[in-house]
Amino acid sequence: MTTKNQNLNKLFTSDTFADIVRNKLIKTVEDYKKSHPQKEIYMMAWGDTTHPIPAKVVEAIVDAATKLGHQSTYTGYGEFDGNIKLREAIGHNYYKPRGIELQPEEIFVSDGAQSGTFGLQELFGLDNVIALQDPIYPPYLEANLLAGRSKIIYLECQEENNFVPDIPKSKVDVIYLCFPNNPTGGVATKEQLKAFVDYAIHHKSIIIFDAVYSAFITDNNIPRSIYEIEGATECAIEVGSFSKTAGFSGLRLGWSVVPVSLTIESTVAGELTEMFRISQSIRFWGASNLSQAGGIAALSPECQQECQEIVNYYLENARILKEGLSALDLTCFGGTNNPYIWVKGTEGMSSWEVFDELLLKTGIVGIPGSLFGSSGEGFLRLSTLGNREDMEKAMNNLSVKRNYNRT
Numbered sequence: 001m002t003t004k005n006q007n008l009n010k011l012f013t014s015d016t017f018a019d020i021v022r023n024k025l026i027k028t029v030e031d032y033k034k035s036h037p038q039k040e041i042y043m044m045a046w047g048d049t050t051h052p053i054p055a056k057v058v059e060a061i062v063d064a065a066t067k068l069g070h071q072s073t074y075t076g077y078g079e080f081d082g083n084i085k086l087r088e089a090i091g092h093n094y095y096k097p098r099g100i101e102l103q104p105e106e107i108f109v110s111d112g113a114q115s116g117t118f119g120l121q122e123l124f125g126l127d128n129v130i131a132l133q134d135p136i137y138p139p140y141l142e143a144n145l146l147a148g149r150s151k152i153i154y155l156e157c158q159e160e161n162n163f164v165p166d167i168p169k170s171k172v173d174v175i176y177l178c179f180p181n182n183p184t185g186g187v188a189t190k191e192q193l194k195a196f197v198d199y200a201i202h203h204k205s206i207i208i209f210d211a212v213y214s215a216f217i218t219d220n221n222i223p224r225s226i227y228e229i230e231g232a233t234e235c236a237i238e239v240g241s242f243s244k245t246a247g248f249s250g251l252r253l254g255w256s257v258v259p260v261s262l263t264i265e266s267t268v269a270g271e272l273t274e275m276f277r278i279s280q281s282i283r284f285w286g287a288s289n290l291s292q293a294g295g296i297a298a299l300s301p302e303c304q305q306e307c308q309e310i311v312n313y314y315l316e317n318a319r320i321l322k323e324g325l326s327a328l329d330l331t332c333f334g335g336t337n338n339p340y341i342w343v344k345g346t347e348g349m350s351s352w353e354v355f356d357e358l359l360l361k362t363g364i365v366g367i368p369g370s371l372f373g374s375s376g377e378g379f380l381r382l383s384t385l386g387n388r389e390d391m392e393k394a395m396n397n398l399s400v401k402r403n404y405n406r407t
Contacts, residue, residue, distance in 0.1 A: 082109025135372030185334015
């Protein structure tokens with residue numbers, strides 16, 4: 001008799017992040033719209049981008065699509081670890097300016113950071129102890145549960161530690177770190193990341209570092225890559241993405257770096273890199289030729305300024321939103337070096353109560369912090385990756401209400 005995957009069944013019966021958002025959050029907003037049809041709603045829940053992709057990227061994609069329509073220039077399957085020109089561009093144009101030397105064979109292209117991160121699951125044993133930041137992007141937890149891992153500990157990220165956790169107090173095998181952080185907006189200093197790298201080297205542990213929001217860092221003292229830390233290539237895997245910086249959320253393109261010098265128990269230099277290459281060749285036949293052509297264009301020196309303008313657009317959104325909410329005496333974190341604002345509710349309020357209050361008073365919709373972990377209770381995450389018009393309109397409405405209440 002065929003049996004079901006018990007690991008998937010556990011997630012199926014316990015509500016995933018996506019299910020809770022769909023079945024509770026969206027339903028609450030829809031019900032509110034029906035009962036308050038005259039009220040404006042400002043959706044700031046999703047980490048989805050809204051700004052158009054750069055013109056040079058559009059040109060590259062159109063050119064690549066046109067070539068697919070001619071026999072002499074048609075291309076089918078590419079290299080499963082990514083177009084060599086794209087991997088070279090990631091190494092040369094993204095990492096080298098940061099003083100980081102990587103070879104193309106250490107870089108693996110994916111159809112987005114999430115699938116790239118999930119593919120890393122196959123490198124590690126099911127009995128490994130996993131350390132996750134709390135709060136954390138929920139699919140990291142769900143991916144480990146789906147794989148069948150049950151030894152999971154949490155590293156608390158709270159206001160008292162600026163949402164940067166201390167190193168684990170006990171031995172762990174895999175540590176997930178995300179900086180700039182989704183959802184808290186926190187950033188880690190070189191000294192803080194060095195402590196994690198030293199820990200990982202000492203314990204032969206692996207760090208999986210989510211650097212998706214690195215382009216939002218404006219402070220020169222904050223690392224944009226874990227590999228800016230001495231020794232990190234011996235213990236860390238890094239994941240990057242084009243989604244936020246070049247508007248690729250719909251095109252889907254990202255990468256993972258598995259350095260040749262990376263080793264864990266019973267491995268030699270280069271073994272994990274080769275294992276990941278084999279793993280990717282089994283489960284993945286490469287990202288779209290069109291999105292990879294766009295990625296090459298996005299990394300070109302000519303296009304980097306356009307991409308930075310996109311980042312600056314969202315950072316200005318963050319400034320507008322954070323200043324407006326702070327004027328309402330709301331305590332806000334993030335929004336600097338990061339496109340997320342982490343709003344703290346009044347003492348004793350639950351995250352869903354913060355969600356309800358902001359929706360009822362302002363029409364702003366965020367994601368309750370408790371959905372990101374127990375340490376997120378009492379907070380709300382707002383995304384500033386939306387349209388400027390919505391940010392300004394929401395804040396203008398708040399200003400009118402604030403001035404009215406003062407008269």
